[in-house]
Amino acid sequence: MTRSSEILIVGGGVIGLACAYELQRAGRQVRMLEAGRIGSGSSHGNCGTLTPSHAEPLAVPGVIAKALRWMLKPDAPLYIAPRFDPALWRWLWNFSRRCNARDCRSATHARYALLDTSRALIEQLVREHSLDCEFADDGVLHVFADPRERDAMFAALPQLREIGIVAEAWDAATIAMNEPSLREGLAGGVLFPGDASLRPDRYVAELARLAREAGCELVEDCAVLGFRRERGRIVGIDTTQGPQRGVDVLIATGAWSPMLARQLGFALPIQPGKGYSITWDAQRAPPRRPLALKERSVCVTAWGSGFRLGSTMEFSGYDSTLNRARLDALERAAGEYMREPPTGARREEWYGWRPMTWDDLPILGRAPGSDNLWLATGHGMLGVSMSMVTGRLLADLMTAREPIVDPAPYSAMRFQ
Numbered sequence: 001m002t003r004s005s006e007i008l009i010v011g012g013g014v015i016g017l018a019c020a021y022e023l024q025r026a027g028r029q030v031r032m033l034e035a036g037r038i039g040s041g042s043s044h045g046n047c048g049t050l051t052p053s054h055a056e057p058l059a060v061p062g063v064i065a066k067a068l069r070w071m072l073k074p075d076a077p078l079y080i081a082p083r084f085d086p087a088l089w090r091w092l093w094n095f096s097r098r099c100n101a102r103d104c105r106s107a108t109h110a111r112y113a114l115l116d117t118s119r120a121l122i123e124q125l126v127r128e129h130s131l132d133c134e135f136a137d138d139g140v141l142h143v144f145a146d147p148r149e150r151d152a153m154f155a156a157l158p159q160l161r162e163i164g165i166v167a168e169a170w171d172a173a174t175i176a177m178n179e180p181s182l183r184e185g186l187a188g189g190v191l192f193p194g195d196a197s198l199r200p201d202r203y204v205a206e207l208a209r210l211a212r213e214a215g216c217e218l219v220e221d222c223a224v225l226g227f228r229r230e231r232g233r234i235v236g237i238d239t240t241q242g243p244q245r246g247v248d249v250l251i252a253t254g255a256w257s258p259m260l261a262r263q264l265g266f267a268l269p270i271q272p273g274k275g276y277s278i279t280w281d282a283q284r285a286p287p288r289r290p291l292a293l294k295e296r297s298v299c300v301t302a303w304g305s306g307f308r309l310g311s312t313m314e315f316s317g318y319d320s321t322l323n324r325a326r327l328d329a330l331e332r333a334a335g336e337y338m339r340e341p342p343t344g345a346r347r348e349e350w351y352g353w354r355p356m357t358w359d360d361l362p363i364l365g366r367a368p369g370s371d372n373l374w375l376a377t378g379h380g381m382l383g384v385s386m387s388m389v390t391g392r393l394l395a396d397l398m399t400a401r402e403p404i405v406d407p408a409p410y411s412a413m414r415f416q
């Protein structure tokens with residue numbers, strides 16, 4: 001039997017859920033199809049920071065030289081597994097062409113528009129619906145061990161302030177006074193008081209609750225296998241639970257999106273950027289706010305319910321093994337900056353595939369070639385941070401409302 005709904009959303013991560021909630025609130029009837037369990041993809045074990053301060057893209061001038069140095073070390077923050085993969089090489093080539101001041105500036109503005117709006121929407125949602133997701137608005141502290149790295153960051157602060165990012169430069173003494181969980185002798189830091197954090201698995205569970213309460217149907221263990229098209233429209237979807245029909249179809253499958261796009265006849269330049277995390281029970285003397293250990297690119301997040309080290313970026317295709325060297329690197333990095341190593345029960349070792357575009361901008365809006373096909377994907381390292389603005393923007397575009405932000409920079413047409 002074919003099941004029908006007004007909107008079919010494919011993918012039940014933080015992005016699919018935010019879109020489901022906002023579209024249902026906008027008066028459309030939504031059914032969301034998730035191949036596994038809701039929130040089991042990249043949205044599960046990430047670091048949960050909400051960071052307008054991360055407006056700058058990965059492609060900045062000088063990053064290629066740094067990446068080449070890192071590539072020689074299998075436990076470095078960035079690792080590219082050597083293998084024959086023309087799609088990855090094309091991606092890296094396009095990425096390298098973006099490492100210039102002009103592209104970096106325009107991406108920074110486009111990312112900040114999403115991040116800043118989303119940060120406000122998430123806090124509003126959390127407070128309005130008393131979401132149980134350990135939201136904290138104490139900012140994020142970037143910490144430097146190397147004075148040269150600290151000085152480079154201090155020098156970049158005026159540019160960040162220009163676009164509206166508030167930043168406080170902390171010297172070693174201020175760090176020692178305000179963050180007792182850190183070792184003595186660090187070079188300094190930068191506090192971004194506008195950043196926030198939450199526990200991502202709980203946020204996802206709460207978004208699913210809100211979506212269901214609003215009337216969405218969330219279907220688990222329902223993988224999309226293929227699409228049926230007629231005269232430029234999707235007229236049906238084949239799934240592991242039988243055929244489905246929708247007036248509109250929205251793809252929100254994160255790092256898996258290129259596979260579905262290929263079936264639909266277009267290419268999406270998204271690579272899985274694999275990251276890792278380790279989660280412990282709550283610690284005795286946790287940091288007061290999330291920390292970014294800058295030279296090691298490791299994020300430390302402490303909630304009342306747990307403690308997590310996360311990050312690293314590995315381009316190894318859809319490899320699903322837990323790489324011990326990269327997990328160990330997280331703990332080693334923490335040992336370099338923090339007074340006490342994490343102790344007690346280790347609850348989870350995890351990896352997730354970030355959906356990375358080479359311009360570090362998500363892909364939001366109409367898909368090429370079909371009147372009723374939409375995309376919300378490619379959020380890279382910041383899908384949680386950008387979740388609510390993505391939901392609101394897609395609801396605006398799909399219901400012909402005034403868009404909350406200018407959608408032009410995120411259009412899929414930039415790759416055509």
Ligand SMILES: Cc1cc2nc3c(=O)[nH]c(=O)nc-3n(C[C@H](O)[C@H](O)[C@H](O)COP(=O)(O)OP(=O)(O)OC[C@H]3O[C@@H](n4cnc5c(N)ncnc54)[C@H](O)[C@@H]3O)c2cc1C
Pocket residue numbers: 010011012013014015016033034035036037038039040041042043044045046047048049050051222223224225252253254255256260273274275276277299310311312351352353354355376377378379380381382383384385386
């Ligand atoms: C280590 C790490 C740390 C991170 N830290 C942060 C952070 O601090 N702050 C932040 O903002 N972001 C962070 N991120 C990034 C963030 O996790 C991602 O950007 C975000 O989760 C992407 O969400 P998504 O919904 O697009 O993808 P996903 O959560 O991966 O969801 C996609 C879903 O689609 C489903 N799917 C795939 N194919 C099909 C199909 N054929 N049919 C049906 N369903 C399908 C999958 O099962 C999956 O559940 C981090 C990521 C990692 C890996």
